[in-house]
Amino acid sequence: MWQYRELIKNLTTVELKNRYQNTSLGFLWSLLSPLLLIGVLYFVFRHIFGNEPNYLTNIIVGLLVFRFFSVGTASSLYSITGKPSLVTKVYIPRHILVLSTALANLISSLLEFLVLLPIVFLALGHLPFTVAFYPLLHFIYFWFVFGAGLILAACYVYFRDLNQIWEVLLNVLFFCCPIIYPLSIVPDYLMRYYMLNPVTRFMVIYRDVMVAGQISSVTNFAFVIAVAIAAYFVGSFIFNRMQRRFAEEI
Amino acid sequence: MSVIIVDNVSKRFRIPKEKRSTLFQNLVGVVKRQLEYEEFWALQDVSFQVEKGETFGIIGRNGSGKTTLLKILAKVLYPDRGAVTINGRVASFLELGVGFQPELTARENVYIYASILGMGKKQVDKVHDDIFEFAELKKFQDMKLKNYSSGMYLRLAFSTAIHAHPDIMLVDEVLAVGDEAFQKKCLAKIEEFRRQGRTIVLVSHNLGTVKQLCQRSLLLDNGRAVSLGTTDKVVTDYLKLLQGTT
Numbered sequence: 498m499w500q501y502r503e504l505i506k507n508l509t510t511v512e513l514k515n516r517y518q519n520t521s522l523g524f525l526w527s528l529l530s531p532l533l534l535i536g537v538l539y540f541v542f543r544h545i546f547g548n549e550p551n552y553l554t555n556i557i558v559g560l561l562v563f564r565f566f567s568v569g570t571a572s573s574l575y576s577i578t579g580k581p582s583l584v585t586k587v588y589i590p591r592h593i594l595v596l597s598t599a600l601a602n603l604i605s606s607l608l609e610f611l612v613l614l615p616i617v618f619l620a621l622g623h624l625p626f627t628v629a630f631y632p633l634l635h636f637i638y639f640w641f642v643f644g645a646g647l648i649l650a651a652c653y654v655y656f657r658d659l660n661q662i663w664e665v666l667l668n669v670l671f672f673c674c675p676i677i678y679p680l681s682i683v684p685d686y687l688m689r690y691y692m693l694n695p696v697t698r699f700m701v702i703y704r705d706v707m708v709a710g711q712i713s714s715v716t717n718f719a720f721v722i723a724v725a726i727a728a729y730f731v732g733s734f735i736f737n738r739m740q741r742r743f744a745e746e747i
Numbered sequence: 748m749s750v751i752i753v754d755n756v757s758k759r760f761r762i763p764k765e766k767r768s769t770l771f772q773n774l775v776g777v778v779k780r781q782l783e784y785e786e787f788w789a790l791q792d793v794s795f796q797v798e799k800g801e802t803f804g805i806i807g808r809n810g811s812g813k814t815t816l817l818k819i820l821a822k823v824l825y826p827d828r829g830a831v832t833i834n835g836r837v838a839s840f841l842e843l844g845v846g847f848q849p850e851l852t853a854r855e856n857v858y859i860y861a862s863i864l865g866m867g868k869k870q871v872d873k874v875h876d877d878i879f880e881f882a883e884l885k886k887f888q889d890m891k892l893k894n895y896s897s898g899m900y901l902r903l904a905f906s907t908a909i910h911a912h913p914d915i916m917l918v919d920e921v922l923a924v925g926d927e928a929f930q931k932k933c934l935a936k937i938e939e940f941r942r943q944g945r946t947i948v949l950v951s952h953n954l955g956t957v958k959q960l961c962q963r964s965l966l967l968d969n970g971r972a973v974s975l976g977t978t979d980k981v982v983t984d985y986l987k988l989l990q991g992t993t
Contacts, residue, residue, distance in 0.1 A: 503862040514851065585823060588823055588837070662770065742825070
């Protein structure tokens, strides 16, 4: 892996340059869509949930957490098929293609959260000290998204309708996460299943750490770490099995 | 010392009876229980060795498995049977300019392409000027690649590729780059590589080039190794084979 660091760096840079059209304003444009969504969600749903503490801040944090997963997996999906010549014409370890896409997403996401910090500061009047957990948390989340990306990218080579299926699933996921509504409206008998969703679990920790100023529970941390490790190993295993015939199928 | 050992390699391709590339079609296929594909052996029990410093040619008619073999050597395809052992850093030129980004400048692209070929940044810094010198593109370093002509594009790619200094080069018909003068330069460069003791595996339809460059060659026909030995002998066999079929 280490000998390919130069290649990983270059591919990540290319990914970012293409995404932001090689301009420094490009990143700001990419903020437009989440900002609009946040605005709409807030103005529509504040009449219902507006009494919840820190409702707006929680929407923003929730949406950014969701975006890291949705944008990350949706773009990883195309990371193999989108670069056919790097698969069929030259040998490089193919998980590098998924990794560089995932890293580009990590950087985008870090920038988004950087924009978020002053908003949290304005809304709360202070920054909770537990924000210090954020880098660790994002690191764990990254491995989860990368693992999921490996599975999707490999499967998409063989099943070309997976992108449409995944788009629908992401839509379902959006409403299965406590983004618009607070966790408290989920009925008790559903709660144990509801919390099996790793993205929800991540969302709860992010909000604890970044807004509520508490360290969240050990159970939550243990859960997401286990899920991230599992996603990475299962993803690598599936990817390695499937990548042997990539060059024939692409 | 053998740097490439190919031991009884076979490669099977699956030719689907109906194109089935979505999950939905696969599900339908499982329900219908049809045979999914026909098998086609592109290579069967091919064995040979390439010694260090040798220039080795692979010839054969269209569809005889030359490119499949080269792709297996490049690790792009996996053999279904048999094994390939390679000692040394391989650079494969199945296509020139893999990973070139039209929206970026020539200079940026050189760094990207070089890293795909396994070079570090410092190595590229050192040969950066030579690359543009050899490609005769010094004036156009900061031009975006999308504004390059196809000749310039290939010259830049070829020049970057040969400055990557691999131990083993796998070359697929890429010598037809640029005008007469540039082609001469390329052949001279490959000759220089040979003298430096680097190993080259060359796939070509141009028997003249093969005769000129390769000491030993392999003739493939329908995925089988028909003839292996000195290039003169193998080329004679190839010409016999061609006559036999017409």
